[in-house]
Amino acid sequence: MTDHNWTLDPAINVSMETFELPPASFMEKLMAERAPIEAGAPKVGDPAPEFEAQCLSEEGLSEDGTSTDERVGLADYRGRDLALIFGNVTCPIYRGQIRRLNEIYDELNDRYKFLLIYIREAHPEDGWQVEINYEQNVIYDQPVTTAERCAIAQACVRGHEIKMPVAVDDMNNTINNLYAGSPERLYLVDKDGIVRYRSVPGPFKLDVIEDWYRVLKG
Numbered sequence: 037m038t039d040h041n042w043t044l045d046p047a048i049n050v051s052m053e054t055f056e057l058p059p060a061s062f063m064e065k066l067m068a069e070r071a072p073i074e075a076g077a078p079k080v081g082d083p084a085p086e087f088e089a090q091c092l093s094e095e096g097l098s099e100d101g102t103s104t105d106e107r108v109g110l111a112d113y114r115g116r117d118l119a120l121i122f123g124n125v126t127c128p129i130y131r132g133q134i135r136r137l138n139e140i141y142d143e144l145n146d147r148y149k150f151l152l153i154y155i156r157e158a159h160p161e162d163g164w165q166v167e168i169n170y171e172q173n174v175i176y177d178q179p180v181t182t183a184e185r186c187a188i189a190q191a192c193v194r195g196h197e198i199k200m201p202v203a204v205d206d207m208n209n210t211i212n213n214l215y216a217g218s219p220e221r222l223y224l225v226d227k228d229g230i231v232r233y234r235s236v237p238g239p240f241k242l243d244v245i246e247d248w249y250r251v252l253k254g
Contacts, residue, residue: 121221134196151200
């Protein structure tokens, strides 16, 4: 697997070569907001923070067709190693890496539990939008209700054929803030609830996913 491309999507890779940051004032504000969250995220060897999230419906069983009353928490994985993924569809890097994440899930889901936490949009139309999202018709405002977030998550799951279980962060971004998941991140939490792997914060290149994969392979 290549280690020099951002994703498996050539169009996204090309877009990253000409990617332009927003004004410095915007980036300074964003980095200031993220700094304490990043500092508080669990490191390797730390207990993983407890969380609980709403499960995304696979069959459209709810009234809005996107979510269920079922909830999942870290405690549900005690006794099993958990491959924990954070992502959102308006992050083009995450979007272009989904196929590789599906491949890893197909290979290793008999050894690990997998869970994708769908978090707040990185590049919404009413925020820091990016050109590749227009080109690929991934255009969403930042959701303001759980139902809106679930609907976007469901569109991502269906459009990109995500295979692993998906849960949705709440509108206070509680899990994202606990794990510094935005805009994407990878963890391995062992059967005792201890963090055994934490990736660098996204967006990142495929070599980071391959590093996570090597750890999972053991």
